Amino acid sequence: SQTIHQWPATLVQPVGSPLSLECTVEGTSNPNLYWYRQAAGRGLQLLFYSVGIGQISSEVPQNLSASRPQDRQFILSSKKLLLSDSGFYLCAWSGDRDEQYFGPGTRLTVT
Amino acid sequence: GENVEQHPSTLSVQEGDSAVIKCTYSDSASNYFPWYKQELGKRPQLIIDIRSNVGEKKDQRIAVTLNKTAKHFSLHITETQPEDSAVYFCAASTRGTYKYIFGTGTRLKVLA
Numbered sequence: 001s002q003t004i005h006q007w008p009a010t011l012v013q014p015v016g017s018p019l020s021l022e023c024t025v026e027g028t029s030n031p032n033l034y035w036y037r038q039a040a041g042r043g044l045q046l047l048f049y050s051v052g053i054g055q056i057s058s059e060v061p062q063n064l065s066a067s068r069p070q071d072r073q074f075i076l077s078s079k080k081l082l083l084s085d086s087g088f089y090l091c092a093w094s095g096d097r098d099e100q101y102f103g104p105g106t107r108l109t110v111t
Numbered sequence: 112g113e114n115v116e117q118h119p120s121t122l123s124v125q126e127g128d129s130a131v132i133k134c135t136y137s138d139s140a141s142n143y144f145p146w147y148k149q150e151l152g153k154r155p156q157l158i159i160d161i162r163s164n165v166g167e168k169k170d171q172r173i174a175v176t177l178n179k180t181a182k183h184f185s186l187h188i189t190e191t192q193p194e195d196s197a198v199y200f201c202a203a204s205t206r207g208t209y210k211y212i213f214g215t216g217t218r219l220k221v222l223a
Contacts, residue, residue, distance in 0.1 A: 032209050044155070044200065044213045051209055059210075090154060098143040098162075098204055100211060102154040 002027035006091050006103040013110055019064075019078040021106050023091030026072065031093040033074040034100065035066055038088040050074060086110045113138040115203050117214025125222050130188045132217045134201035137182070141203040144184045145211070146175060149198045159186070191221045 003026045035047040046059045048066035067075045091103040114137040142163035147155035161168045161175045174187040202211040
């Protein structure tokens with residue numbers, strides 16, 4: 001069966017510091033991968049998605065970037081964090097069918 | 112652009128009563144409609160979905176209905192229990208676009 005991992009689970013970072021969040025999927029090949037952000041008490045904002053290695057589509061202009069160095073690895077990065085980057089970051093994957101499955105998330109607090 | 116409206120934003124029901132959450136989508140090409148349940152501090156979990164070639168789908172106490180003409184779909188939860196308390200999100204997707212358009216969420220409270 002398929003499993004999706006995210007780390008770290010929680011992160012507290014100062015404003016202006018860099019960020020790297022990692023997501024990996026097991027048990028499937030060539031998944032579509034997604035990064036979402038959820039502000040406290042709010043909905044799901046799609047940040048990036050990828051349909052293959054090196055293929056990244058950005059949905060929202062911001063100071064974040066994404067990379068997919070391997071088939072089942074998706075990384076979210078920032079060079080300098082802003083206070084507004086705080087939130088719950090969720091990675092998700094989908095396969096041949098339409099269902100998306102979410103990872104456990106990373107709770108980021110920028111101080 | 113594509114949009115999904117979700118109502119109500121909050122819903123309180125007595126244990127044992129039914130709950131209905133409604134979503135309206137704008138893109139007539141949408142053909143897949145999932146529903147997610149998100150408990151506090153947890154990841155969204157897919158609870159039921161429906162495709163555009165089906166009008167209704169049931170799974171025990173939950174059901175989803177789709178009206179393609181009106182571009183509406185709804186989640187129905189019967190015999191609600193306290194553990195049904197969570198935020199529910201609807202979404203719409205068009206095959207080949209790889210993206211979901213999510214609704215804004217409904218906070219369901221089941222009162223014991």
